[in-house]
Amino acid sequence: MAEQQNTRTIDKVNASLKRRYATERRFKTLGLGAVVLGLLFVSMLFVDILSKGYSAFVQTHIQLEVYFDPEILDPEGTRDMEAIARADFRQLVREPLRQIFPEVTSRRDKRALYKILSTGAPFQLIEMVRANPDLIGTRMTIDLIADDDIDMLVKGHIDRNAPADQRRVNDTVIGWIDRLDEQGLVATKFNTGFFINGDSREPELAGIGGAVAGSFYTLLVTLALSFPIGVAAAIYLEEFAPKNRWTDLIEVNINNLAAVPSIVFGLLGLAMFINLFGLPRSAPLVGGLVLTLMTLPTIIIASRAALKSVPPSIREAALGVGASRMQTVFHHVVPLAMPGMLTGTIIGMAQALGETAPLLMIGMVAFIVDIPGGPMDPSSVLPVQVYLWADSPERAFVERTSAAIIVLLSFLIAMNTFAVIMRRRFERRW
Amino acid sequence: MQFSVLILVLLGVMAVAFHVGRRRSFATVGGPTGVRKLHSLPAYYGFYTALWAGLPALLIAGVWVFFDGTVITAMVVEAMPAEMRDLPPAQLGLLVNDITNLANGNIVSGEVTPAMQSAADHLNELRALGGTALAVVALSIALGAGSLAWRAIGPKMRARNRVEWIVSGLLIACSLIAILTTIGIVLSVLFESFRFFQKIPFTDFLFGLEWSPQVALREDQVGASGAFGAVPLFAGTLLISFIALLVAVPIGLMSAIYLADYAGPRLRSYAKPVLEVLAGVPTVVYGFFAALTLAPAIRQAGEFMGLSVSSESALAAGLVMGIMIIPFVSSLSDDVINAVPQSLRDAAYALGATRSETIRQVVLPAALPGIMGGILLAASRAIGETMIVVMAAGLSANLTANPLDSVTTVTVQIVTLLVGDQEFDSAKTLAAFALGLVLFVVTLGLNIVALHIVRKYREQYE
Numbered sequence: 003m004a005e006q007q008n009t010r011t012i013d014k015v016n017a018s019l020k021r022r023y024a025t026e027r028r029f030k031t032l033g034l035g036a037v038v039l040g041l042l043f044v045s046m047l048f049v050d051i052l053s054k055g056y057s058a059f060v061q062t063h064i065q066l067e068v069y070f071d072p073e074i075l076d077p078e079g080t081r082d083m084e085a086i087a088r089a090d091f092r093q094l095v096r097e098p099l100r101q102i103f104p105e106v107t108s109r110r111d112k113r114a115l116y117k118i119l120s121t122g123a124p125f126q127l128i129e130m131v132r133a134n135p136d137l138i139g140t141r142m143t144i145d146l147i148a149d150d151d152i153d154m155l156v157k158g159h160i161d162r163n164a165p166a167d168q169r170r171v172n173d174t175v176i177g178w179i180d181r182l183d184e185q186g187l188v189a190t191k192f193n194t195g196f197f198i199n200g201d202s203r204e205p206e207l208a209g210i211g212g213a214v215a216g217s218f219y220t221l222l223v224t225l226a227l228s229f230p231i232g233v234a235a236a237i238y239l240e241e242f243a244p245k246n247r248w249t250d251l252i253e254v255n256i257n258n259l260a261a262v263p264s265i266v267f268g269l270l271g272l273a274m275f276i277n278l279f280g281l282p283r284s285a286p287l288v289g290g291l292v293l294t295l296m297t298l299p300t301i302i303i304a305s306r307a308a309l310k311s312v313p314p315s316i317r318e319a320a321l322g323v324g325a326s327r328m329q330t331v332f333h334h335v336v337p338l339a340m341p342g343m344l345t346g347t348i349i350g351m352a353q354a355l356g357e358t359a360p361l362l363m364i365g366m367v368a369f370i371v372d373i374p375g376g377p378m379d380p381s382s383v384l385p386v387q388v389y390l391w392a393d394s395p396e397r398a399f400v401e402r403t404s405a406a407i408i409v410l411l412s413f414l415i416a417m418n419t420f421a422v423i424m425r426r427r428f429e430r431r432w
Numbered sequence: 433m434q435f436s437v438l439i440l441v442l443l444g445v446m447a448v449a450f451h452v453g454r455r456r457s458f459a460t461v462g463g464p465t466g467v468r469k470l471h472s473l474p475a476y477y478g479f480y481t482a483l484w485a486g487l488p489a490l491l492i493a494g495v496w497v498f499f500d501g502t503v504i505t506a507m508v509v510e511a512m513p514a515e516m517r518d519l520p521p522a523q524l525g526l527l528v529n530d531i532t533n534l535a536n537g538n539i540v541s542g543e544v545t546p547a548m549q550s551a552a553d554h555l556n557e558l559r560a561l562g563g564t565a566l567a568v569v570a571l572s573i574a575l576g577a578g579s580l581a582w583r584a585i586g587p588k589m590r591a592r593n594r595v596e597w598i599v600s601g602l603l604i605a606c607s608l609i610a611i612l613t614t615i616g617i618v619l620s621v622l623f624e625s626f627r628f629f630q631k632i633p634f635t636d637f638l639f640g641l642e643w644s645p646q647v648a649l650r651e652d653q654v655g656a657s658g659a660f661g662a663v664p665l666f667a668g669t670l671l672i673s674f675i676a677l678l679v680a681v682p683i684g685l686m687s688a689i690y691l692a693d694y695a696g697p698r699l700r701s702y703a704k705p706v707l708e709v710l711a712g713v714p715t716v717v718y719g720f721f722a723a724l725t726l727a728p729a730i731r732q733a734g735e736f737m738g739l740s741v742s743s744e745s746a747l748a749a750g751l752v753m754g755i756m757i758i759p760f761v762s763s764l765s766d767d768v769i770n771a772v773p774q775s776l777r778d779a780a781y782a783l784g785a786t787r788s789e790t791i792r793q794v795v796l797p798a799a800l801p802g803i804m805g806g807i808l809l810a811a812s813r814a815i816g817e818t819m820i821v822v823m824a825a826g827l828s829a830n831l832t833a834n835p836l837d838s839v840t841t842v843t844v845q846i847v848t849l850l851v852g853d854q855e856f857d858s859a860k861t862l863a864a865f866a867l868g869l870v871l872f873v874v875t876l877g878l879n880i881v882a883l884h885i886v887r888k889y890r891e892q893y894e
Contacts, residue, residue, distance in 0.1 A: 004771055011863040015530045015784070022786055030789035036683045037699075040707045040762070043755045047713065050725050234606035242600060243607070255610045261809065261879040262872065263816025265843050269868040272850065273620030280501030302610070328596040356714030359843070361819035362851055385819075392720045392823060396869025400724060407717050414712060 051411070057402025061193035061206065062153040063145035064119060064182060066098040068127065072139045081135055092116075092283050095146055102185075103178060114175060120147040122207040145189055150205040150398035152179060156188060159397055170397075183282035196405065201387065202369045205398035208391070210406050212373045216286055216381030217355060223290025223377055224297060228392070229347050233292070233336075236343070239302070240309040241331050245381035260299035268298050268363025276364060283365035284380035292360045297350035304346020307341040313432045335384030348421040352414050358385040384410045434563045435497060442493070442574055446486035449578045453481025454584045472592035480591045483598050485578030489570040496566050504558045505532075513547055531555060540639055589889055595785035624865035631859045633661045637866060639663060643829035643840075645849060645860045655705035660863055662870070668839030672750045672821060675835055679754025681807055684761025689791055691762075692769045704766075711759035719823030722752035727824055732834060742838040744826035750835065753820050760810045768802030768889065769795060801889040808882035812875040818843040842867050 072079070075089045096116055100106070108113050123146040130144070131137055149171045152159045160169050162176060182188050199209025235256075242250040271292035275281045281288050312335050322332040361367075366386050373380035382390070384406065391403040457477035463468045470477075505528055509517060516527065534544060534552035560860070564801035567750040585591070629637070640661015688705065691700050734741030741747075772795050796803075826838030827848060849864040 022789070026786045026788045029791070030690070030694055031685045033694055036686030037690050037695070037703055037707075039683055040687050040710070040758055041703060043707055043758070044706055047710075047717070047721055047755075050721060051717065054724075106455075229560055231609055232604045234603045235609065238600070238603035238607045240601065240757065252607055252610055255614050257883060258876060258879055259610060259613060261812060261875065262617070263812075263818070263843070263875055265816065265818045266621070266868055266872050266875075269846070269850075269865060270613070270617045270620050273624060273865070274616055278502075278620075279498045280505065295609075297614070298609065326592065326596060328599060352712065356712075356716070358714065358716045359822075359847070362818075362847055364849075367851055385714050388716050388720060390822065391715075393724060403720060407720060410714060411717070414714070418712060 003090060006337045019353070028293060035282050039209065051404050051407050054400060055402075055406075055408045057157050057159070058196060058401040058405035059193050060157075060190045061195065062148040062156040063189045063191050064148050064152075065143055065145050065187045065276070066095065066102075067141055067143045067188055068094050068146075070127075070131065070138045071097075075131065075138050081138075083132060083135070086135070086138075087425060091127045092274070094127055095119055095123050101341055102182070102187075103226055114172075114195040115178065116147055118152050118175065118178065121151050121204055121208045122202075123147055140408050142171060145191060147206055148188075150396060153206055154397050154401075155179060156183075156190065157401075158400070196402070200373050201382065202371065203369075203391070205394075208399070208402060210384065210387060210409060212370060213382045213384045213387035213406070215373050215408075216289075216370075217383040219286035219374060219377045219381065220289040220293065220361075220383055221351055221355060224288055224293040226348070227290065228297045228301055228350065232298050232347070232350075233305050233343055235298070235334065236305030236309060237331060240306045241335065256299050256302055258366045259295075262301065263359075264296060264357055265363065267292050268360030270295070271360060271364045282378060282380070283366050284370070284379050284382075285384075286366075286374065286376040286381055288364050289361050289366055289383065290377065292364060293354040293357060296357065296360065299344075300350040301347050302352060304349065305339070305343040306348065308342025309335060310344065311432070312338045323340040338430070341424060345421045345425050348417050348424070352417040352421075354408065355417070356385055356414060358389055361386055362389075384413075434567070435493070437568055438493060438570060439490070442486055442489050442570065445571075445574050445578065446482040449485035449582070450478035450482040451643075452478075453582055454478035455586060456481075457584060457591075460585060461587050469500060469587045471588060471590050472595075476591040476595050477585050477589070478597045479582045480589075481578055481585070483595065485574050485579035485733070487598070488577050489574035489793070491503055492573060493566060495571075496562075500566075501682065504555065504562060507558055508551055508555050512551055515549075516547060525750045535559075558870075617872065621865055621869045624862050628859060628862035631862070636660060636793045637662055637863075638661025641831060643845075643862055660859065662842075662867065664831040664868070664872075665840060665842050665845055667745070667831055667833075668825070668829070669815055669841040669843075671833060671835065671839055672746050672753060672825060672841055673811060675747060676753035676814045677807065677811060679751055680757040680761050680810060683754075684758045684763050685803065687758075688762040688765035688769060689795075692766055693717065693791055693795070704763075706720060708759050710755060711763075713756075715817060715819040716823070718752050718756050719819040721820075722748050722820055722824035739836060741836045742826065744824065744838040745836050746825060746839045747835040749821050749824040749871050750857040752824065753814055755815055756817070756820065757810045757813050760813055761806055764806030764809065764886075765799070765803050768799040768806070768886075771802070772798045801885050805884075805886035807884040808878050808885070812878035812882070814879075816843065816871060816875050818847060822847050842871050846871075 016374075071094065074087050074093050075091075076082075078085075099115055099119070101268075103115060106112055125146070126146060126196055128420075140222040147149065148156070151160070152175075155162075155171050155176065156179065159173055162169075166172055178187065193209065196209045199207060200212035202208040218368065239249060271288055274289050277289055281291075316331050316334050316338065320334045321327070361383055365380075366382055366388060368380060368382070369390070370380055370382055372379070387402055388406050388410065391399045391406065453472050454477055457474045458464055458467070467474060479482065509524070517524075518812075519527065531548055531551045532555065534548060572808055582822065600833060604732065636662050641663050642659040642661045644659050645666050649836040687703075691703060695703065724738065727743060729752075730745060730748050731741045731743055776794050777790055780794045785793070812853060821841045821844050825844055826840055827844065828838060829840050830837055832839060846864045846867050849860055849867075
């Protein structure tokens with residue numbers, strides 16, 4: 003009787019095994035699928051950005067032989083830089099185009115022809131003459147920046163087979179560019195302007211130089227404030243604070259601040275720093291203050307973990323030979339915890355570098371052409387520059403935005419890698 | 433420029449004070465041979481003098497710089513002719529702006545009247561005066577306090593204890609900044625919201641169904657009703673956050689389970705950091721991805737299936753936001769799943785359960801509170817997320833549950849209301865602060881509940 007029961011149970015189990023193993027396999031596949039999907043998202047994101055942005059690191063130039071005509075530049079021969087800078091440099095870049103395309107005569111066609119060069123091309127010449135006034139009267143082959151539409155055409159982002167009304171470059175212009183190309187006058191060079199120029203409405207002239215400088219000053223302010231304050235707060239809370247309601251309150255506060263939406267910090271910056279204290283809008287100083295408040299929780303939490311990992315025997319040894327508590331902490335505990343604190347600070351800085359929303363609130367979204375020279379000058383930062391360009395309709399800005407993102411991500415990856423290496427190198431297991 | 437010079441000078445004074453204080457400690461005991469008669473190490477006497485020379489002056493300088501802009505502006509306004517002073521606040525603000533620009537030598541928007549010119553000159557005068565006065569005050573305080581400290585040095589003085597007392601005061605002050613920040617956030621948001629609720633009733637804001645914050649400048653203006661009902665914003669925020677959680681929770685949870693219980697150590701050591709990369713990518717990058725890659729793709733797919741999809745659909749923003757919060761869900765779930773004791777798993781295996789049965793019937797129920805906490809934290813992230821929705825979601829406040837439609841969110845409205853030129857007393861600007869208040873309260877509530885659940889659960893197995 004008992005045996006019969008047993009066989010029946012084992013039969014039941016055996017009968018259900020197939021179904022149960024199938025469920026098991028399904029569940030496992032689901033889990034693997036989730037991991038693969040997650041990894042897929044990461045690669046999709048990076049591939050998308052890279053494929054859109056890599057071409058912005060080169061820029062199309064048109065090689066023209068420019069004659070620095072003294073008649074136009076310096077008719078009186080005074081070599082006065084002020085007067086020369088006011089001369090009509092556009093004539094210089096137009097002349098060689100007219101020579102290459104003598105058949106272009108109508109006003110409209112001429113205007114279209116001149117537009118294959120960027121409006122920044124004459125400024126290139128001004129800078130050259132400013133650097134070397136002896137150029138006046140000489141002939142020289144110069145790579146002039148092409149207009150952004152031409153740049154897109156040469157890089158193949160404009161479909162030549164699309165109907166004429168759906169592309170920004172018409173057939174005549176394409177014909178001209180092809181002729182220039184046959185003569186070997188179209189060159190793509192490394193885009194240095196992208197890294198040193200400030201913002202511009204013309205995609206081919208816009209660069210991230212100003213934004214990088216703004217990010218640099220903002221991070222400088224953030225680092226100068228958040229590192230000492232964060233470390234000091236962590237030292238107090240970990241080494242000196244008595245366990246009471248006050249320190250509990252501070253702890254709860256720090257944990258909550260770490261999860262407050264970043265835009266709320268922007269509201270704080272706007273209401274306090276700008277409206278109440280009257281600090282200048284759009285300044286890296288205010289951005290740095292806001293980001294300091296945002297990154298403090300990260301730094302405090304990391305620094306406390308670092309202090310906690312220093313074994314009590316170190317403290318006891320120091321106290322045992324007669325050091326005061328302050329001496330124990332500053333001479334022995336803090337130096338041992340420093341690598342961990344620095345790692346936390348770098349990670350906090352990486353967060354601050356990628357932060358956008360609070361900086362929109364304090365006016366760092368303004369269109370600023372000049373490269374800031376200090377933390378009080380109005381400026382933008384790298385992620386805000388990405389946001390501003392992402393709003394622009396020109397195809398060329400898509401490419402530049404992606405390139406700016408690539409630069410931003412490279413900075414972040416570099417910082418995080420540095421933090422990981424530092425942790426590996428200096429972390430001590432007690 | 434002047435201010436940074438002053439700071440450098442003060443730092444120099446501190447260095448000198450350190451040196452002088454240390455020398456005096458030697459002098460009072462008759463040279464280096466008498467060091468043992470001193471109460472503290474000589475350097476502490478130096479630190480003591482330096483701290484007294486530097487700290488009060490730096491403190492005064494800091495407070496001064498924070499407030500001198502406001503004070504000087506008030507003084508300039510005070511000195512203006514009566515007809516300029518009595519302008520309504522908004523116009524007065526513009527005027528003061530012009531005067532500041534004039535004083536800085538920038539371009540001025542309107543015409544420069546002699547009165548403005550004189551006000552600008554007055555401003556420059558006051559600024560120069562203020563700079564000099566600050567320098568004089570700060571330096572005399574530095575020298576005065578420093579020399580007092582210097583005179584007090586003697587072999588009996590307990591310099592180390594005093595220095596340590598000051599340093600621990602500084603440490604406490606630094607740790608109080610966290611509390612000050614919270615108070616600052618609450619005050620700044622609450623104060624402006626209070627002004628907003630004086631103009632718009634609280635209930636209209638919280639329960640109103642229409643949102644169009646354009647306040648009419650003229651009586652008869654069309655399309656500027658100035659309605660401040662925030663329900664469509666709340667609905668939009670919830671819709672997008674819901675979509676995000678719908679993406680992030682299954683993927684995050686399943687990958688956490690797989691990595692914790694199935695994956696070998698090699699896959700685990702590679703896949704985990706790669707997934708966490710998603711948390712480190714700046715949100716503006718996700719926004720760009722959503723607006724320029726995913727939204728057009730969804731639109732094309734919709735057109736292909738014959739659906740009308742808005743180009744700023746809630747779906748695109750929600751999906752990308754979901755990708756962003758996957759690592760939050762997965763790493764928090766991973767922590768709690770790993771915290772479930774192995775003995776529970778072993779017991780289930782011993783009874784003949786398969787791995788998936790163990791996970792679903794033993795591990796997950798045990799880890800559930802922690803997982804819920806993680807999901808709540810992820811939800812508060814999603815609600816407070818700004819850049820993705822600013823770039824990929826719409827501006828029109830539609831009250832809809834259709835994910836293919838365009839909706840707007842609380843954060844989008846805060847940004848659109850506050851970016852650009854603004855005057856600080858219109859209901860439009862103040863509304864942003866009221867929205868900020870709601871955002872702060874909701875996310876704070878979610879965080880407190882989530883942290884409470886997580887902490888309470890963790891204690892159970894320890």
